[in-house]
Amino acid sequence: MRKIYFICFLFILNNVFAQKKDKLNPIAVYEKVWQERSSDARLKLIKTIWLEDSTFEDPSASIKGAVALNNVINEFYKKNPDAILTSGSKVVKDNYVSWDWKILDSKNKLIMAGRDFARLNGKGQVSKIIGFWDQEVTPSETEILKNLESDNYKVVAKYYESLFKTRDFNTMATTIEEGAIYNQAEGLPYGGTYVGFNEWTKMFTKSAEFFDLEIEKEPVYFSDATKNEVIIYFTIKCKAKKSGKTLSMPISEHFDLKNGKITAIRPFYFDTKQFAEFLKSKK
Incomplete structure (x- = not known):
């Protein structure tokens, strides 16, 4: 047997x-x-x-x-x-x-x-x-200067500053095209597709119910004027409101732009499943 x-x-x-x-x-x-x-x-x-x-x-x-x-x-x-x-x-x-x-x-x-x-x-x-x-990897000095001089970079930098630093939604609104689309991963408690700045603000408000956030590593910007897109790579540190636990998570965000305004944002989390479980976990 x-x-x-x-x-x-x-x-x-x-x-x-x-x-x-x-x-x-x-x-x-x-x-x-x-x-x-x-x-x-x-x-x-x-x-x-x-x-x-x-x-x-x-x-x-x-x-x-x-x-x-x-x-x-x-x-x-x-x-x-x-x-x-x-x-x-x-x-x-x-x-x-x-x-x-x-x-x-x-x-x-x-x-x-x-x-x-x-x-x-x-x-x-x-x-x-x-x-x-790796966070130690940075673009060359030439690439950094090229990105900083881009008009698209300036729009995204203004959006980033308004959202994460000053929390100035009025200024942020000036960077967003009417009907712009924000795609959050479906696995997150605030996941889904949000159309228009009013819907974006509802999503930001809902996400704030789950965690407090601070920027652990400032973003690196990569822009391509020929494609009207900007990608930023940064790290957030979150404290879950349900459990009190903290978690650091790198994020890559892709921005589409047209006529100097943001038309779409798609964030990618280093580990979406881990982040979702972290937000939903209890003490």
């Missing part, structure tokens, strides 16, 4: 490992994508795991589709032709995979490091990847 139980246990264990391996296959291909230097060969690889509505978001880019991802990687190698990518062990939970990575130059000097979160669709393809950079 013990032998039968042992055989059953091995069968279950092998099945678990097989499932994990299956989920890691698209991530293994994704890492090969980043290591491939040929643009044409890389695009073919991307299309095996990437859908036209699959998205990639990090502090320097926010894109959708296979061709756009290939372009991001092409631009990366233009700036870092001798880059070598390495990655750590993978953590798998449901259809989510996360892992740490590093980029070194040919002399083994660290260029940058970070952590990626991938959402899989259960069919061997990637639905979304959100990349967070």
Whole structure:
């Protein structure tokens, strides 16, 4: 009887490992994508795991589709032709995979490091990847100056200052286009899609019922005038009102702009599920 139980246990264990391996296959291909230097060969690889509505978001880019991802990687190698990518062990939970990575130059000097979160669709393809950079990594001085001179940067900086520093909603309203859309993750207690500044203020008020917030690390701005978009990357420190617990959480926010006003905001939390559980937990 013990032998039968042992055989059953091995069968279950092998099945678990097989499932994990299956989920890691698209991530293994994704890492090969980043290591491939040929643009044409890389695009073919991307299309095996990437859908036209699959998205990639990090502090320097926010894109959708296979061709756009290939372009991001092409631009990366233009700036870092001798880059070598390495990655750590993978953590798998449901259809989510996360892992740490590093980029070194040919002399083994660290260029940058970070952590990626991938959402899989259960069919061997990637639905979304959100990349967070280590907080020690900062853009070059040239990039910083370029961002600071951008008109879009000034609008987003004004919005950020009004929301997180002065709490001046009248000034904030001047940065928002009529009918602008704010998408909060559905898993949050104040999640949903909010249209128009009046709805935004209701969302801000509702979120304040769950936590007190302070800025732990000021934002880094990445702007692209040709696409009328700005991405900011910063860290918040929250105190949950239900439990009294505190939590630090990096956030990447993507802004769309038109005619000098914000038309859409999409925030991405380092770990949305952890943040939602933190807000809902009790003492």
